[in-house]
Amino acid sequence: MKKILLIEDEEILINILEKKLIQEGYKVVVARNGVSGLEEMRKNKPDLILLDIIMPIMGGIEVMEEMQKDEELKNIPILVISNSGQPIEIDRIQKLGAKDWLIKTEFNPQEVVEKIKKQFI
Protein backbone atom coordinates (compact mmCIF):
# COMPACT_ATOMS: atom_id res chain seq x y z
CA MET A 1 0.00 0.00 0.00
CA LYS A 2 1.45 3.37 -1.11
CA LYS A 3 1.87 5.92 1.60
CA ILE A 4 0.98 9.56 0.87
CA LEU A 5 1.88 12.50 3.08
CA LEU A 6 -0.61 15.33 2.79
CA ILE A 7 0.78 18.68 3.96
CA GLU A 8 -2.13 21.12 3.97
CA ASP A 9 -3.59 23.59 6.45
CA GLU A 10 -7.15 23.88 5.21
CA GLU A 11 -9.25 21.48 7.26
CA ILE A 12 -11.98 20.91 4.69
CA LEU A 13 -9.49 20.08 1.95
CA ILE A 14 -7.71 17.70 4.33
CA ASN A 15 -11.01 15.97 5.05
CA ILE A 16 -11.92 15.62 1.42
CA LEU A 17 -8.52 14.46 0.19
CA GLU A 18 -8.04 12.06 3.09
CA LYS A 19 -11.42 10.49 2.42
CA LYS A 20 -10.82 10.31 -1.34
CA LEU A 21 -7.32 8.87 -1.04
CA ILE A 22 -8.33 6.24 1.47
CA GLN A 23 -11.18 5.29 -0.83
CA GLU A 24 -8.63 4.89 -3.63
CA GLY A 25 -6.62 2.58 -1.44
CA TYR A 26 -3.77 4.75 -0.20
CA LYS A 27 -2.44 5.14 3.30
CA VAL A 28 -2.62 8.82 4.25
CA VAL A 29 -0.54 10.76 6.76
CA VAL A 30 -1.55 14.38 7.41
CA ALA A 31 0.61 17.34 8.49
CA ARG A 32 -0.87 20.82 8.98
CA ASN A 33 2.22 22.94 8.37
CA GLY A 34 5.67 22.70 6.84
CA VAL A 35 7.55 21.94 10.04
CA SER A 36 5.42 18.98 11.07
CA GLY A 37 5.39 17.95 7.39
CA LEU A 38 9.19 17.58 7.48
CA GLU A 39 8.97 15.64 10.76
CA GLU A 40 6.34 13.30 9.32
CA MET A 41 8.31 12.60 6.14
CA ARG A 42 11.42 11.74 8.15
CA LYS A 43 9.39 9.43 10.37
CA ASN A 44 7.07 7.85 7.81
CA LYS A 45 9.12 7.80 4.57
CA PRO A 46 6.10 8.48 2.29
CA ASP A 47 6.01 7.37 -1.37
CA LEU A 48 4.59 10.72 -2.45
CA ILE A 49 3.95 14.12 -0.91
CA LEU A 50 0.97 16.35 -1.62
CA LEU A 51 2.18 19.81 -0.69
CA ASP A 52 0.35 23.09 -0.22
CA ILE A 53 2.36 26.31 -0.74
CA ILE A 54 0.93 28.93 1.57
CA MET A 55 0.78 27.57 5.11
CA PRO A 56 1.40 28.86 8.62
CA ILE A 57 4.80 28.39 10.35
CA MET A 58 6.51 27.03 7.26
CA GLY A 59 5.30 27.23 3.65
CA GLY A 60 5.63 24.73 0.83
CA ILE A 61 8.56 26.45 -0.89
CA GLU A 62 10.66 26.30 2.29
CA VAL A 63 9.68 22.64 2.75
CA MET A 64 10.99 21.88 -0.73
CA GLU A 65 14.19 23.84 -0.07
CA GLU A 66 14.75 21.82 3.13
CA MET A 67 14.10 18.58 1.28
CA GLN A 68 16.67 19.49 -1.38
CA LYS A 69 19.33 19.70 1.32
CA ASP A 70 18.47 16.25 2.70
CA GLU A 71 19.76 13.24 0.76
CA GLU A 72 17.03 10.98 2.16
CA LEU A 73 14.15 13.32 1.36
CA LYS A 74 15.43 14.76 -1.89
CA ASN A 75 14.02 12.06 -4.11
CA ILE A 76 10.51 11.73 -2.73
CA PRO A 77 8.14 12.82 -5.53
CA ILE A 78 6.16 15.96 -4.75
CA LEU A 79 2.81 17.07 -6.16
CA VAL A 80 2.15 20.70 -5.38
CA ILE A 81 -1.42 21.72 -4.70
CA SER A 82 -1.43 25.47 -4.86
CA ASN A 83 -3.88 28.28 -4.89
CA SER A 84 -2.17 31.06 -6.73
CA GLY A 85 -0.68 29.46 -9.83
CA GLN A 86 1.33 32.61 -10.61
CA PRO A 87 3.99 31.90 -13.24
CA ILE A 88 6.79 33.04 -10.92
CA GLU A 89 5.61 30.59 -8.25
CA ILE A 90 5.23 27.74 -10.74
CA ASP A 91 8.70 28.36 -12.06
CA ARG A 92 10.13 28.24 -8.54
CA ILE A 93 8.24 25.01 -7.79
CA GLN A 94 9.57 23.34 -10.92
CA LYS A 95 13.11 24.41 -10.20
CA LEU A 96 12.84 22.83 -6.75
CA GLY A 97 11.96 19.51 -8.35
CA ALA A 98 8.19 19.21 -8.03
CA LYS A 99 6.89 16.43 -10.27
CA ASP A 100 3.66 18.20 -11.04
CA TRP A 101 1.46 20.98 -9.78
CA LEU A 102 -2.19 21.84 -9.79
CA ILE A 103 -4.32 24.77 -8.89
CA LYS A 104 -6.98 23.78 -6.39
CA THR A 105 -9.86 25.71 -7.92
CA GLU A 106 -9.17 24.27 -11.35
CA PHE A 107 -9.16 20.63 -10.35
CA ASN A 108 -11.50 18.33 -8.52
CA PRO A 109 -10.51 15.53 -6.12
CA GLN A 110 -10.87 12.90 -8.83
CA GLU A 111 -8.31 14.70 -11.01
CA VAL A 112 -5.95 14.96 -8.05
CA VAL A 113 -6.17 11.20 -7.69
CA GLU A 114 -5.44 10.76 -11.38
CA LYS A 115 -2.34 12.90 -11.09
CA ILE A 116 -1.19 10.79 -8.15
CA LYS A 117 -1.80 7.57 -10.04
CA LYS A 118 0.29 8.89 -12.92
CA GLN A 119 3.25 9.27 -10.58
CA PHE A 120 3.09 5.62 -9.59
CA ILE A 121 3.03 4.18 -13.10
Add this chain to the structure above:
Amino acid sequence: MVKILGYQLKHQQEIKKYQEDLDDLRLYIQDFTAFLPIAVCAITPIQVIIDINAAFEKLTGFKALEIIGKPWNELFLGEREIEKIKEKISQKTFIESQELILVTKEKKQIPVSISISIRKDEEENLSGYFLSITDLTTLKKFQESEIIRTKERLAILNILEDIENEKEIAQEEKNKLQAIVFNLSDGLLFFNNENILKIFNPQVEIYFEVKEREVLNKKISALSGFYKLNFLLEFLRNQPERIFREELKIEENLILEITSFPVSIETGTLGKLVILHDITREKQIEKTKSEFVSIAAHQLRTPLSGIKWTLQMLLSNDLGEITSEQRDFIEKGNKANERVITIINDLLNVTKIEEGRHLYKLTLINIEDVLQEIITLLQEVAQKKKIKLEFKALKEKLPQVEIDVEKIKIAFQNLIENAIHYTFENGLVTISLEYVKNEIEGIKFQVKDTGIGIAKNQQQRLFTKFFRSPKAITMETDGSGLGLFITKNIIEAHKGKIGFESEEGKGSTFWFILPILKQ
Protein backbone atom coordinates in the same frame (compact mmCIF):
# COMPACT_ATOMS: atom_id res chain seq x y z
CA MET B 1 55.75 169.15 -89.35
CA VAL B 2 58.48 167.27 -87.78
CA LYS B 3 56.94 168.24 -84.60
CA ILE B 4 53.59 166.96 -85.75
CA LEU B 5 55.15 163.85 -87.11
CA GLY B 6 57.05 163.47 -83.94
CA TYR B 7 53.86 163.93 -81.97
CA GLN B 8 52.02 161.47 -84.18
CA LEU B 9 54.83 158.99 -83.84
CA LYS B 10 54.88 159.46 -80.16
CA HIS B 11 51.14 159.09 -80.10
CA GLN B 12 51.25 156.03 -82.25
CA GLN B 13 53.88 154.54 -80.04
CA GLU B 14 51.75 155.30 -77.03
CA ILE B 15 48.72 153.73 -78.66
CA LYS B 16 50.75 150.71 -79.55
CA LYS B 17 51.95 150.50 -76.02
CA TYR B 18 48.39 150.75 -74.76
CA GLN B 19 47.35 148.17 -77.26
CA GLU B 20 50.11 145.93 -76.12
CA ASP B 21 49.08 146.49 -72.53
CA LEU B 22 45.51 145.80 -73.48
CA ASP B 23 46.48 142.61 -75.25
CA ASP B 24 48.49 141.59 -72.26
CA LEU B 25 45.49 142.25 -70.10
CA ARG B 26 43.22 140.28 -72.46
CA LEU B 27 45.63 137.35 -72.41
CA TYR B 28 45.83 137.70 -68.71
CA ILE B 29 42.08 137.67 -68.41
CA GLN B 30 41.83 134.86 -70.94
CA ASP B 31 44.38 132.82 -69.07
CA PHE B 32 42.74 133.71 -65.86
CA THR B 33 39.24 132.78 -66.98
CA ALA B 34 40.52 129.70 -68.78
CA PHE B 35 42.17 128.63 -65.60
CA LEU B 36 39.03 129.23 -63.54
CA PRO B 37 37.54 125.87 -62.69
CA ILE B 38 34.06 127.32 -62.71
CA ALA B 39 32.22 127.59 -65.98
CA VAL B 40 31.53 131.20 -66.68
CA CYS B 41 29.95 133.08 -69.55
CA ALA B 42 29.19 136.68 -70.34
CA ILE B 43 25.70 137.58 -71.34
CA THR B 44 24.41 140.65 -73.14
CA PRO B 45 21.55 142.77 -71.77
CA ILE B 46 19.27 140.92 -74.17
CA GLN B 47 20.44 137.72 -72.53
CA VAL B 48 22.45 136.08 -75.29
CA ILE B 49 25.86 134.58 -74.62
CA ILE B 50 28.77 136.58 -75.93
CA ASP B 51 31.72 134.89 -74.31
CA ILE B 52 32.54 131.66 -72.50
CA ASN B 53 35.58 130.29 -70.73
CA ALA B 54 37.32 126.92 -71.09
CA ALA B 55 35.58 125.40 -68.07
CA PHE B 56 32.29 126.34 -69.70
CA GLU B 57 33.26 124.53 -72.90
CA LYS B 58 34.33 121.56 -70.91
CA LEU B 59 31.16 121.37 -68.87
CA THR B 60 28.60 121.98 -71.60
CA GLY B 61 30.49 120.36 -74.45
CA PHE B 62 29.77 123.38 -76.66
CA LYS B 63 32.59 125.25 -78.44
CA ALA B 64 32.51 129.02 -78.23
CA LEU B 65 31.41 129.31 -81.87
CA GLU B 66 28.53 126.97 -81.33
CA ILE B 67 27.11 128.75 -78.34
CA ILE B 68 27.92 132.41 -78.63
CA GLY B 69 24.92 134.37 -79.76
CA LYS B 70 22.45 131.89 -78.29
CA PRO B 71 20.11 132.71 -75.39
CA TRP B 72 21.63 131.36 -72.18
CA ASN B 73 18.44 129.74 -71.05
CA GLU B 74 18.53 127.24 -73.91
CA LEU B 75 21.17 125.43 -71.92
CA PHE B 76 18.77 124.62 -69.07
CA LEU B 77 15.58 122.71 -68.28
CA GLY B 78 12.78 124.06 -66.16
CA GLU B 79 10.79 126.77 -67.87
CA ARG B 80 9.21 128.14 -64.77
CA GLU B 81 12.45 128.61 -62.83
CA ILE B 82 14.10 130.17 -65.85
CA GLU B 83 11.23 132.66 -66.29
CA LYS B 84 11.65 133.65 -62.66
CA ILE B 85 15.40 134.11 -63.07
CA LYS B 86 14.92 136.13 -66.23
CA GLU B 87 12.49 138.40 -64.49
CA LYS B 88 14.76 138.81 -61.49
CA ILE B 89 17.85 139.67 -63.45
CA SER B 90 15.99 142.10 -65.68
CA GLN B 91 15.17 143.87 -62.44
CA LYS B 92 18.89 143.83 -61.65
CA THR B 93 18.67 141.26 -58.89
CA PHE B 94 21.54 138.92 -58.39
CA ILE B 95 20.91 135.21 -58.60
CA GLU B 96 22.79 133.10 -56.22
CA SER B 97 23.13 129.34 -56.21
CA GLN B 98 19.95 128.54 -58.08
CA GLU B 99 19.75 124.83 -58.85
CA LEU B 100 18.91 123.86 -62.41
CA ILE B 101 19.40 121.05 -64.84
CA LEU B 102 21.98 121.70 -67.52
CA VAL B 103 21.60 119.95 -70.87
CA THR B 104 24.96 119.39 -72.52
CA LYS B 105 25.73 119.10 -76.20
CA GLU B 106 25.47 115.33 -75.85
CA LYS B 107 22.01 115.81 -74.31
CA LYS B 108 23.32 114.75 -70.97
CA GLN B 109 21.47 116.23 -68.05
CA ILE B 110 23.64 117.50 -65.26
CA PRO B 111 22.51 119.00 -61.97
CA VAL B 112 24.08 122.43 -61.62
CA SER B 113 23.94 125.50 -59.51
CA ILE B 114 24.00 128.84 -61.31
CA SER B 115 24.81 132.33 -60.13
CA ILE B 116 24.23 135.46 -62.18
CA SER B 117 25.81 138.81 -61.49
CA ILE B 118 24.66 142.07 -62.99
CA ARG B 119 27.13 144.29 -64.91
CA LYS B 120 26.54 148.01 -65.03
CA ASP B 121 28.29 150.89 -66.73
CA GLU B 122 29.31 154.14 -65.09
CA GLU B 123 25.82 155.49 -65.48
CA GLU B 124 24.40 152.50 -63.72
CA ASN B 125 22.89 151.21 -66.93
CA LEU B 126 22.69 147.48 -67.47
CA SER B 127 25.61 146.34 -69.59
CA GLY B 128 25.24 142.60 -69.27
CA TYR B 129 25.60 139.61 -66.95
CA PHE B 130 28.08 137.07 -65.85
CA LEU B 131 26.71 133.57 -65.47
CA SER B 132 28.60 130.95 -63.53
CA ILE B 133 27.68 127.28 -63.53
CA THR B 134 28.81 124.87 -60.85
CA ASP B 135 28.55 121.16 -61.53
CA LEU B 136 26.64 119.52 -58.70
CA THR B 137 26.94 115.93 -59.96
CA THR B 138 29.55 114.91 -57.42
CA LEU B 139 27.82 116.77 -54.68
CA LYS B 140 24.47 115.26 -55.64
CA LYS B 141 26.00 111.83 -55.76
CA PHE B 142 27.56 112.44 -52.43
CA GLN B 143 24.27 113.69 -51.05
CA GLU B 144 22.45 110.70 -52.47
CA SER B 145 24.95 108.29 -51.09
CA GLU B 146 24.74 110.24 -47.87
CA ILE B 147 20.98 109.76 -47.87
CA ILE B 148 21.41 106.07 -48.63
CA ARG B 149 24.02 105.81 -45.95
CA THR B 150 21.72 107.55 -43.49
CA LYS B 151 18.92 105.25 -44.49
CA GLU B 152 21.23 102.30 -44.08
CA ARG B 153 22.35 103.60 -40.76
CA LEU B 154 18.75 103.93 -39.69
CA ALA B 155 18.01 100.48 -40.97
CA ILE B 156 20.95 99.09 -39.05
CA LEU B 157 19.78 100.92 -35.98
CA ASN B 158 16.35 99.40 -36.48
CA ILE B 159 17.85 95.98 -36.90
CA LEU B 160 19.94 96.48 -33.81
CA GLU B 161 16.86 97.51 -31.95
CA ASP B 162 15.03 94.46 -33.27
CA ILE B 163 17.95 92.29 -32.31
CA GLU B 164 17.91 93.82 -28.89
CA ASN B 165 14.21 93.04 -28.62
CA GLU B 166 14.71 89.54 -29.93
CA LYS B 167 17.54 89.10 -27.53
CA GLU B 168 15.31 90.16 -24.69
CA ILE B 169 12.59 87.79 -25.85
CA ALA B 170 15.14 85.01 -26.31
CA GLN B 171 16.57 85.72 -22.88
CA GLU B 172 13.10 85.65 -21.43
CA GLU B 173 12.38 82.38 -23.22
CA LYS B 174 15.69 81.01 -22.03
CA ASN B 175 14.86 82.01 -18.48
CA LYS B 176 11.46 80.41 -18.78
CA LEU B 177 12.97 77.27 -20.22
CA GLN B 178 15.61 77.23 -17.55
CA ALA B 179 12.99 77.62 -14.86
CA ILE B 180 11.04 74.74 -16.38
CA VAL B 181 14.10 72.53 -16.64
CA PHE B 182 15.13 73.53 -13.15
CA ASN B 183 11.76 72.82 -11.56
CA LEU B 184 10.92 69.75 -13.57
CA SER B 185 10.08 66.78 -11.40
CA ASP B 186 11.86 64.55 -13.92
CA GLY B 187 15.60 64.43 -14.33
CA LEU B 188 16.94 65.99 -17.49
CA LEU B 189 20.34 65.59 -19.10
CA PHE B 190 21.46 66.99 -22.42
CA PHE B 191 24.60 66.09 -24.31
CA ASN B 192 25.63 68.11 -27.34
CA ASN B 193 27.05 66.57 -30.51
CA GLU B 194 30.52 66.51 -28.99
CA ASN B 195 29.16 64.42 -26.10
CA ILE B 196 29.60 67.30 -23.68
CA LEU B 197 27.10 67.52 -20.86
CA LYS B 198 25.12 70.74 -21.23
CA ILE B 199 22.05 70.30 -19.04
CA PHE B 200 22.01 68.63 -15.65
CA ASN B 201 18.95 69.67 -13.68
CA PRO B 202 18.49 69.50 -9.89
CA GLN B 203 16.51 66.26 -10.06
CA VAL B 204 19.46 64.51 -11.64
CA GLU B 205 21.63 65.96 -8.89
CA ILE B 206 19.35 64.25 -6.39
CA TYR B 207 19.26 60.93 -8.25
CA PHE B 208 23.00 60.62 -8.63
CA GLU B 209 24.24 62.68 -5.67
CA VAL B 210 26.37 64.78 -7.97
CA LYS B 211 26.40 68.57 -8.17
CA GLU B 212 25.80 70.27 -11.50
CA ARG B 213 29.05 72.25 -11.26
CA GLU B 214 31.02 69.01 -10.89
CA VAL B 215 29.87 67.63 -14.22
CA LEU B 216 28.56 70.41 -16.44
CA ASN B 217 30.49 71.10 -19.65
CA LYS B 218 32.44 67.89 -19.25
CA LYS B 219 32.75 65.15 -21.81
CA ILE B 220 30.99 61.83 -21.16
CA SER B 221 34.35 60.12 -20.97
CA ALA B 222 35.33 62.40 -18.09
CA LEU B 223 32.35 61.37 -15.96
CA SER B 224 33.26 57.77 -15.22
CA GLY B 225 34.39 58.73 -11.73
CA PHE B 226 30.82 59.38 -10.62
CA TYR B 227 29.78 55.85 -9.81
CA LYS B 228 25.98 56.08 -9.94
CA LEU B 229 25.93 58.47 -12.88
CA ASN B 230 28.34 56.25 -14.72
CA PHE B 231 25.94 53.36 -14.25
CA LEU B 232 23.39 55.30 -16.28
CA LEU B 233 25.93 56.34 -18.91
CA GLU B 234 27.09 52.74 -19.32
CA PHE B 235 23.47 51.69 -19.73
CA LEU B 236 22.88 54.36 -22.39
CA ARG B 237 26.02 53.36 -24.27
CA ASN B 238 24.57 49.90 -24.88
CA GLN B 239 21.17 51.17 -25.96
CA PRO B 240 19.90 52.29 -29.33
CA GLU B 241 19.90 56.03 -30.02
CA ARG B 242 16.19 56.31 -29.31
CA ILE B 243 14.74 54.57 -26.27
CA PHE B 244 11.36 54.96 -24.65
CA ARG B 245 10.61 54.24 -21.01
CA GLU B 246 13.32 51.71 -20.44
CA GLU B 247 13.65 50.71 -16.83
CA LEU B 248 16.92 50.89 -15.03
CA LYS B 249 17.46 49.95 -11.43
CA ILE B 250 20.23 52.21 -10.18
CA GLU B 251 20.01 50.82 -6.68
CA GLU B 252 17.48 49.17 -4.39
CA ASN B 253 15.51 52.35 -3.77
CA LEU B 254 16.04 54.05 -7.07
CA ILE B 255 14.43 52.69 -10.20
CA LEU B 256 14.38 55.04 -13.17
CA GLU B 257 12.40 55.00 -16.35
CA ILE B 258 14.63 56.31 -19.12
CA THR B 259 13.65 57.99 -22.34
CA SER B 260 16.34 59.21 -24.65
CA PHE B 261 16.31 60.67 -28.13
CA PRO B 262 18.31 62.91 -30.43
CA VAL B 263 17.12 66.53 -30.51
CA SER B 264 16.94 67.98 -33.98
CA ILE B 265 16.11 71.35 -35.46
CA GLU B 266 15.83 72.26 -39.15
CA THR B 267 19.56 72.65 -39.53
CA GLY B 268 20.54 69.36 -37.95
CA THR B 269 21.02 67.50 -34.70
CA LEU B 270 21.75 69.47 -31.55
CA GLY B 271 22.53 66.53 -29.36
CA LYS B 272 20.89 63.97 -27.17
CA LEU B 273 18.27 64.50 -24.50
CA VAL B 274 17.86 62.04 -21.67
CA ILE B 275 14.77 62.14 -19.46
CA LEU B 276 14.76 60.27 -16.18
CA HIS B 277 11.55 59.50 -14.40
CA ASP B 278 11.61 58.06 -10.91
CA ILE B 279 9.34 55.02 -10.80
CA THR B 280 10.62 53.55 -7.54
CA ARG B 281 7.33 54.21 -5.80
CA GLU B 282 5.26 52.85 -8.67
CA LYS B 283 7.39 49.73 -8.70
CA GLN B 284 6.89 49.27 -4.98
CA ILE B 285 3.16 49.77 -5.33
CA GLU B 286 3.09 47.36 -8.23
CA LYS B 287 4.92 44.78 -6.18
CA THR B 288 2.69 45.34 -3.17
CA LYS B 289 -0.38 45.15 -5.34
CA SER B 290 0.78 41.93 -6.91
CA GLU B 291 1.45 40.47 -3.48
CA PHE B 292 -1.88 41.70 -2.21
CA VAL B 293 -3.81 40.19 -5.08
CA SER B 294 -1.89 36.98 -4.72
CA ILE B 295 -2.74 36.74 -1.05
CA ALA B 296 -6.34 37.86 -1.56
CA ALA B 297 -6.74 35.34 -4.32
CA HIS B 298 -5.35 32.68 -2.06
CA GLN B 299 -7.63 33.61 0.79
CA LEU B 300 -10.65 33.53 -1.50
CA ARG B 301 -9.63 30.49 -3.47
CA THR B 302 -9.03 28.29 -0.44
CA PRO B 303 -12.64 28.27 0.79
CA LEU B 304 -13.86 28.10 -2.79
CA SER B 305 -11.72 25.03 -3.34
CA GLY B 306 -13.24 23.60 -0.18
CA ILE B 307 -16.75 24.13 -1.50
CA LYS B 308 -15.85 22.86 -4.95
CA TRP B 309 -14.18 19.71 -3.70
CA THR B 310 -16.97 18.96 -1.26
CA LEU B 311 -19.62 19.33 -3.94
CA GLN B 312 -17.52 17.27 -6.35
CA MET B 313 -17.21 14.51 -3.73
CA LEU B 314 -20.97 14.50 -3.29
CA LEU B 315 -21.62 14.50 -7.03
CA SER B 316 -19.24 11.61 -7.65
CA ASN B 317 -21.01 9.57 -4.94
CA ASP B 318 -17.81 9.37 -2.91
CA LEU B 319 -19.89 10.14 0.16
CA GLY B 320 -22.68 7.74 -0.68
CA GLU B 321 -25.59 7.69 -3.10
CA ILE B 322 -27.61 10.90 -3.45
CA THR B 323 -31.15 11.35 -4.73
CA SER B 324 -31.72 13.03 -8.10
CA GLU B 325 -33.26 16.02 -6.36
CA GLN B 326 -30.20 16.35 -4.14
CA ARG B 327 -27.98 16.04 -7.23
CA ASP B 328 -29.95 18.77 -9.00
CA PHE B 329 -29.40 21.21 -6.13
CA ILE B 330 -25.78 20.32 -5.63
CA GLU B 331 -25.11 20.79 -9.34
CA LYS B 332 -26.69 24.26 -9.21
CA GLY B 333 -24.59 25.12 -6.15
CA ASN B 334 -21.52 23.85 -7.94
CA LYS B 335 -22.23 26.02 -10.98
CA ALA B 336 -22.61 29.13 -8.83
CA ASN B 337 -19.35 28.30 -7.12
CA GLU B 338 -17.60 27.89 -10.48
CA ARG B 339 -18.77 31.36 -11.44
CA VAL B 340 -17.21 32.85 -8.35
CA ILE B 341 -13.97 31.02 -9.16
CA THR B 342 -14.01 32.56 -12.67
CA ILE B 343 -14.43 36.03 -11.22
CA ILE B 344 -11.47 35.49 -8.91
CA ASN B 345 -9.39 34.27 -11.84
CA ASP B 346 -10.28 37.40 -13.79
CA LEU B 347 -9.19 39.49 -10.86
CA LEU B 348 -5.84 37.75 -10.91
CA ASN B 349 -5.60 38.31 -14.63
CA VAL B 350 -6.05 42.05 -14.22
CA THR B 351 -2.80 42.17 -12.30
CA LYS B 352 -1.22 40.11 -15.04
CA ILE B 353 -1.99 42.91 -17.54
CA GLU B 354 0.53 45.09 -15.82
CA GLU B 355 3.06 42.31 -16.03
CA GLY B 356 3.03 42.54 -19.80
CA ARG B 357 4.27 46.11 -19.84
CA HIS B 358 7.57 45.79 -18.09
CA LEU B 359 10.35 43.34 -18.60
CA TYR B 360 12.02 42.39 -15.37
CA LYS B 361 14.80 40.04 -16.26
CA LEU B 362 16.24 39.62 -19.73
CA THR B 363 18.03 36.38 -20.46
CA LEU B 364 19.72 35.18 -23.63
CA ILE B 365 18.09 31.84 -24.17
CA ASN B 366 17.21 29.13 -26.64
CA ILE B 367 13.53 29.81 -27.16
CA GLU B 368 12.73 26.28 -28.29
CA ASP B 369 13.35 25.00 -24.76
CA VAL B 370 10.94 27.54 -23.31
CA LEU B 371 8.27 26.62 -25.83
CA GLN B 372 8.78 22.91 -25.28
CA GLU B 373 8.12 23.39 -21.58
CA ILE B 374 4.80 25.12 -22.25
CA ILE B 375 3.75 22.51 -24.81
CA THR B 376 4.38 19.73 -22.30
CA LEU B 377 2.30 21.63 -19.78
CA LEU B 378 -0.59 22.10 -22.19
CA GLN B 379 -0.45 18.65 -23.75
CA GLU B 380 -2.65 17.46 -20.92
CA VAL B 381 -5.27 20.16 -21.48
CA ALA B 382 -5.32 19.30 -25.17
CA GLN B 383 -5.70 15.58 -24.49
CA LYS B 384 -8.62 16.28 -22.20
CA LYS B 385 -10.36 17.96 -25.13
CA LYS B 386 -9.19 15.27 -27.58
CA ILE B 387 -7.25 17.83 -29.55
CA LYS B 388 -4.00 16.94 -31.24
CA LEU B 389 -1.26 19.36 -30.23
CA GLU B 390 1.58 19.18 -32.71
CA PHE B 391 4.96 20.84 -32.68
CA LYS B 392 6.90 20.74 -35.90
CA ALA B 393 10.44 19.87 -34.91
CA LEU B 394 13.08 22.18 -36.27
CA LYS B 395 15.61 21.19 -38.85
CA GLU B 396 18.21 23.73 -37.87
CA LYS B 397 19.20 25.33 -34.62
CA LEU B 398 17.73 28.78 -34.02
CA PRO B 399 19.79 31.72 -32.80
CA GLN B 400 19.29 32.65 -29.17
CA VAL B 401 17.06 35.58 -28.26
CA GLU B 402 17.10 37.92 -25.30
CA ILE B 403 13.77 37.63 -23.52
CA ASP B 404 12.02 37.86 -20.19
CA VAL B 405 11.42 34.12 -19.92
CA GLU B 406 8.45 34.32 -17.56
CA LYS B 407 6.72 36.83 -19.78
CA ILE B 408 7.28 34.86 -22.96
CA LYS B 409 5.95 31.78 -21.23
CA ILE B 410 2.72 33.66 -20.55
CA ALA B 411 2.59 34.71 -24.21
CA PHE B 412 3.13 31.13 -25.44
CA GLN B 413 0.61 29.81 -22.98
CA ASN B 414 -2.06 32.36 -23.85
CA LEU B 415 -1.86 31.74 -27.57
CA ILE B 416 -1.68 27.95 -27.36
CA GLU B 417 -4.43 27.81 -24.75
CA ASN B 418 -6.65 29.95 -26.95
CA ALA B 419 -6.04 27.62 -29.86
CA ILE B 420 -7.04 24.64 -27.71
CA HIS B 421 -10.03 26.37 -26.13
CA TYR B 422 -11.52 27.54 -29.39
CA THR B 423 -11.06 24.32 -31.35
CA PHE B 424 -13.64 21.54 -31.37
CA GLU B 425 -12.98 18.00 -30.28
CA ASN B 426 -10.71 16.00 -32.58
CA GLY B 427 -9.28 19.25 -33.93
CA LEU B 428 -5.65 20.01 -34.64
CA VAL B 429 -3.35 22.66 -33.20
CA THR B 430 0.00 23.07 -34.97
CA ILE B 431 2.87 25.01 -33.46
CA SER B 432 6.00 26.11 -35.27
CA LEU B 433 9.11 28.20 -34.76
CA GLU B 434 11.26 29.64 -37.51
CA TYR B 435 13.98 32.14 -38.20
CA VAL B 436 12.76 35.11 -40.23
CA LYS B 437 14.50 38.07 -41.80
CA ASN B 438 11.86 40.26 -43.33
CA GLU B 439 11.08 43.64 -41.75
CA ILE B 440 12.55 42.40 -38.48
CA GLU B 441 15.18 39.78 -38.06
CA GLY B 442 13.98 37.40 -35.43
CA ILE B 443 12.27 34.22 -34.36
CA LYS B 444 8.70 33.71 -35.50
CA PHE B 445 6.37 31.66 -33.36
CA GLN B 446 3.15 30.47 -34.93
CA VAL B 447 0.15 28.53 -33.66
CA LYS B 448 -2.44 27.34 -36.14
CA ASP B 449 -5.77 25.82 -35.20
CA THR B 450 -8.78 24.27 -36.91
CA GLY B 451 -11.10 26.11 -34.56
CA ILE B 452 -14.07 28.44 -34.74
CA GLY B 453 -12.13 31.32 -36.32
CA ILE B 454 -12.86 35.01 -35.90
CA ALA B 455 -15.51 36.91 -37.83
CA LYS B 456 -14.13 39.69 -40.03
CA ASN B 457 -16.03 42.37 -38.14
CA GLN B 458 -14.54 41.21 -34.82
CA GLN B 459 -10.96 41.07 -35.96
CA GLN B 460 -10.10 44.71 -35.35
CA ARG B 461 -11.00 44.59 -31.70
CA LEU B 462 -9.26 41.35 -30.99
CA PHE B 463 -6.30 42.74 -29.05
CA THR B 464 -8.30 45.18 -26.96
CA LYS B 465 -8.82 44.70 -23.26
CA PHE B 466 -11.78 42.60 -22.12
CA PHE B 467 -12.85 41.85 -25.67
CA ARG B 468 -14.43 38.47 -26.26
CA SER B 469 -16.20 37.54 -29.44
CA PRO B 470 -19.79 36.31 -28.99
CA LYS B 471 -18.78 32.96 -30.45
CA ALA B 472 -15.88 32.62 -28.05
CA ILE B 473 -18.16 33.29 -25.10
CA THR B 474 -20.57 30.51 -26.08
CA MET B 475 -17.68 28.11 -26.58
CA GLU B 476 -15.61 28.89 -23.52
CA THR B 477 -17.41 30.60 -20.67
CA ASP B 478 -14.29 30.96 -18.54
CA GLY B 479 -12.24 33.47 -20.53
CA SER B 480 -11.56 36.93 -19.21
CA GLY B 481 -10.87 38.71 -22.48
CA LEU B 482 -7.41 39.62 -21.31
CA GLY B 483 -5.17 36.94 -22.79
CA LEU B 484 -4.50 38.53 -26.16
CA PHE B 485 -4.23 41.98 -24.64
CA ILE B 486 -1.58 40.77 -22.19
CA THR B 487 0.22 38.85 -24.92
CA LYS B 488 0.36 41.90 -27.16
CA ASN B 489 1.80 43.95 -24.30
CA ILE B 490 4.46 41.34 -23.67
CA ILE B 491 5.49 41.06 -27.32
CA GLU B 492 5.61 44.81 -27.76
CA ALA B 493 7.68 45.22 -24.63
CA HIS B 494 10.18 42.92 -26.37
CA LYS B 495 10.01 45.24 -29.42
CA GLY B 496 8.43 42.38 -31.33
CA LYS B 497 5.43 42.10 -33.61
CA ILE B 498 2.20 40.20 -33.17
CA GLY B 499 -0.55 39.35 -35.62
CA PHE B 500 -3.01 36.78 -36.88
CA GLU B 501 -4.91 35.48 -39.86
CA SER B 502 -8.33 33.98 -39.37
CA GLU B 503 -11.33 32.70 -41.24
CA GLU B 504 -14.60 32.14 -39.49
CA GLY B 505 -15.44 28.47 -39.25
CA LYS B 506 -12.06 27.34 -40.56
CA GLY B 507 -9.55 28.35 -37.94
CA SER B 508 -7.00 30.94 -36.93
CA THR B 509 -3.25 31.37 -37.05
CA PHE B 510 -1.66 33.56 -34.43
CA TRP B 511 1.98 34.55 -34.64
CA PHE B 512 4.57 36.78 -33.09
CA ILE B 513 8.13 37.67 -33.96
CA LEU B 514 10.76 38.28 -31.28
CA PRO B 515 13.60 40.36 -32.67
CA ILE B 516 17.20 39.31 -32.45
CA LEU B 517 18.76 42.49 -31.19
CA LYS B 518 22.22 43.25 -32.47
CA GLN B 519 24.48 45.08 -30.09
